[in-house]
Amino acid sequence: MSAPDLRTAIREALAEELERDAAVVLLGGCGEDPGGALGYLRERFGPERVLGAPSSGLALAGAAYGAAVAGLRPVFELASADLITLAMDGLVNRAAKFWHVSGGQGTVPLVARAAVGAGCRRGAIDSQSPCSWLQGVPGLKIAFPSSPAEARGLLKGAIRDDNPVVFLEHRRLRFARSAKGPVPEPDGEAIPLGGARVARAGRDLTIVSAGGSVSDALDAADLLAGDGVDAEVLDLRTLRPLDLEAVLESVARTNRLLAVEEGPRLGGWAAGLLGLVAERALHDLDDAWTLTMAELPIPYSPTLEDALLADAGSIVAGVRARLGLAPGVG
Amino acid sequence: MSAPDLRTAIREALAEELERDAAVVLLGGCGEDPGGALGYLRERFGPERVLGAPSSGLALAGAAYGAAVAGLRPVFELASADLITLAMDGLVNRAAKFWHVSGGQGTVPLVARAAVGAGCRRGAIDSQSPCSWLQGVPGLKIAFPSSPAEARGLLKGAIRDDNPVVFLEHRRLRFARSAKGPVPEPDGEAIPLGGARVARAGRDLTIVSAGGSVSDALDAADLLAGDGVDAEVLDLRTLRPLDLEAVLESVARTNRLLAVEEGPRLGGWAAGLLGLVAERALHDLDDAWTLTMAELPIPYSPTLEDALLADAGSIVAGVRARLGLAPGVG
């Protein structure tokens, strides 16, 4: 079975969950429609399961929360993750709080899908990573798949999860046909949210990443192997909950930690991860650093955008510099 | 001159800036009005300088951005920091981006004021710290004063700053009449944003905090002195920009770092600060940890809310445990 592209992966996951559970409904769909799916799914499942709605993040998130409280499992789509800014009251103040505030009376099983990520010349307001806006919200899960196959399994896991989930679909994954590294779960199965994945085993250095950057880390690991550096690559899969134990276990073996994030350093998950590891296992660490973006909005100019974004090459260069290896070795 | 309470401090700062610069206007004011100020100021400066507006975070933030681009210096008020969720598009996608996206054509000198903080039995949706939602947004400053006197100086600094600023007024400061620790700036002067403040000098441990928690840290430092632990207390004042150099300088002397944050650990600024320090000065650190809240919404029940919040006592207990001191010594 050949690995799916992102659109196919998303469409299949949605179709299978709509088929499996009559409570699942799709809302919205005026955006980039990364699954390319909504027209097809509306035809197959009808307008009561696949509902058009104005592209209004405020009301969509609020209504999805109300629908979930009342027993549906809504999946709604924001045209772009930058528009999560409009959906924050529903996600943060309502969906994330309901289970606790109600004293466990009910849950809010909604999924907010959004295209995310820089590198596509979309400019400052259509390229942002929303991870830092949301990671500090208890009660809200963030899934950030690293390949089409992962997206398929994690979307199914997100829809089956009883908690609200923001599901981020990195734009650069659209060009990826196959998952890098092993995909341990058989195709078509849901991946439960919360566990990190060892995308590549190694002994010298742990590179932690998520979403579109994981394949850069894997490429970098291949290049570093030529330098004699055996890098382990961890794919976090979800940023909340965060599988800190998996990172600690890896760092206990490698003693070096690099976190690669597509986003600014200050306030980002990568620096936070270093802090959590330092707090728990300071003396396991020989070195720890991050590779992130500069503290700047993402510029439209291709020259500037490329300069701002990390890739496999900059990961390799960073590791070489940090380990004191001669540049260009290997 | 006696130190002001928070309401007086805010009202005076607003009045002085309205007086000083005709471009300053106040928008909104349907909220808790921590300055208790808007009625008085409207009478003094007239309805063209102190404008009522519906309590709509979406339009207020968007309109403040437009007004700032067109030459005003708007200060608007959200009833509560939890409602920053409604103002995110204007703050994050517009105000924070304008200077860079315009190629430096203009700036967005707005200030968004909001009451923030737990401990007042306001429940999960009226007690949150918004720091983690905003700290990862390049171009947006976050000021978080630690006392009424600091609030006065920092609000004046925020209004004079050419960049957009979120200004957080901690509810517990309302009960504080005086600033703890030295206030180096003479009363009435603006404090420029960006520099941390040594609230208490010490040699054994650096406690970093911001907002309402700084006075807890100072109380804890007094108690720890009885144990023979000489703690330095750093008041960050702003969470973006973050004065990392001040933290590094302190940690280079004390070799121990504790960051105290009123908010969850995952995604919070405290863990991120540890990470930034680990990245730059891992080998200066003998120990580093955070004191934050559990990963939970803030419960209404006073019993549960008190259990969730740190105070001077829990800071002391944490330090004693971490340093291996017998509990109750001193």
Add this chain to the structure above:
Amino acid sequence: MPGLGAAQPEHATAGYLGAYGRMLLIRRFEAAMERLRALGEVQGPIHPYAGREAVAVGVCMALEPADYVSGHDHGHGHALAKGTDPEALAAELLGRETGVCGGRAGAASVIDLQNGLIGCHGTVGGSIAAAVGAGLAAGRRGRVAVAFFGGPSADLGYFHECMGIAAVRRLPVVLVCERDLHAERARGIAGADVAGRAAAHGMPSQVVDGDDLWAVRAAAAAAVARARSGEGPTLLECRARGLDEDSGGAGTMPRDPLAGARERLLADGVAADVLQELERGVEAELDRAVDRALAAPHPDPAGALATEFSPAR
């Protein structure tokens, strides 16, 4: 709470008698909570519902128990109107483990799913989104979803965006703008036309005398019938004049909805001693509820603060 029973659609005086009891319960409950607040027993804010009782109770008379309701920050009024047990609600405001939300919510955010109360919403306008969302689910089961919200909501995005969705999808939703004209005057807001704003979304609307239980129930019954038959949403603007702060509660204001309901029942032939017995019953029930709530344990932080997430399905 026998004798108070959740408000039910009924056309005899009997239904209104129970409804009057529930209005009285809301009024007395609030006063009791304010007293406990002055004593430091209730520590959180309480947004008063006195003067609006006819709105929540009149609307809930037109509903079935399984119908959904979302409230705004005056949550205790909506909860009691929809049938929440006063003891569980008092315990909630007291922050006790036996509270309807285990003491986690407080007054402004009460949730009581068993009685169809999907939540109360401090964010102005948030209740509208919740009910419109619940309307998506309600239609499948022949249920109706009702949002209560204040006059200030009509200026905000939630109101308009959600009216648009409800109208386009013909959702079984009733939007109840419960205007406290007294509170609005105190805030310096001019009396805007709320009902008229529904026209922008092609939604029918009606201005209702929010001080008159009978008028509210009649308007709500028509809107609920419309919703349940699949014809779509309705906006009701219920104008309550609010209690004058000086009036000191029930009975002293000519427009006090509680006093008005009592007079109407007397005029309709209900005997004074029947009313008095009902009133004594409400007082006794309430006293018992408050006493029990005060005796209930505080939540134990150890267990309560254990898990962030609901266990995966």
Add this chain to the structure above:
Amino acid sequence: MPGLGAAQPEHATAGYLGAYGRMLLIRRFEAAMERLRALGEVQGPIHPYAGREAVAVGVCMALEPADYVSGHDHGHGHALAKGTDPEALAAELLGRETGVCGGRAGAASVIDLQNGLIGCHGTVGGSIAAAVGAGLAAGRRGRVAVAFFGGPSADLGYFHECMGIAAVRRLPVVLVCERDLHAERARGIAGADVAGRAAAHGMPSQVVDGDDLWAVRAAAAAAVARARSGEGPTLLECRARGLDEDSGGAGTMPRDPLAGARERLLADGVAADVLQELERGVEAELDRAVDRALAAPHPDPAGALATEFSPAR
């Protein structure tokens, strides 16, 4: 750009001749950028403005250079109508250092403060908030602020919340809903009544033939005069039928606003050779602008990515 001059309020044919030139410039500019996009020179998205030129140009004819305009994601149309230099705009889309925003913005977010363009807004409805905010400043200086936005904005919170603020404060604002009925049909949206929604906020509104430069200019002039004299905001719903995808640009559709303007000018007595000379001038200016933009340097990451904040005042 001599010969094209920013659209100015003028009542002679001469004003419309210049305006026609600017409409043509928008149409040709967009076609040139699409060609460069096919070649990979312009890498970002371009939201087409073809078929709406009469709206931006007709409205900007009624404005002074110092008046404020905010646009939506079809930014190049609004920029050129307000007077942005085509060379600086082409360089912007090409991501060059000489771009009007130094290559930082791209087409959807163009800002040109010197020409009063306070920004273009990808967030549907965002342009409305920007103009209403600018209206707060504009009033002090006798200026007017105009928002352009698409039909889908009328369903969203920004539209209603901002109309409320503009109406209550009588701001000198003109809200121009520029509906592309062709695009809406393609998206499966039924033609809603946008102008009617202003009534909910007590704001006057008008449906305007957005394909007719003269009609747009007349409606805009009245709304701008009303705003400037302190009477408050107006909503204009300009309905453009949009170009049929098959029509292949100017001249082939009876309702093409560009062809319509040309015919009207001929009918009003402008000589054909005057028009042809104008058209050749536009083409020549555009070619020169594009050539220069293509020759401009890319920004240098070293300098461009230096500071996060504007230096404190």
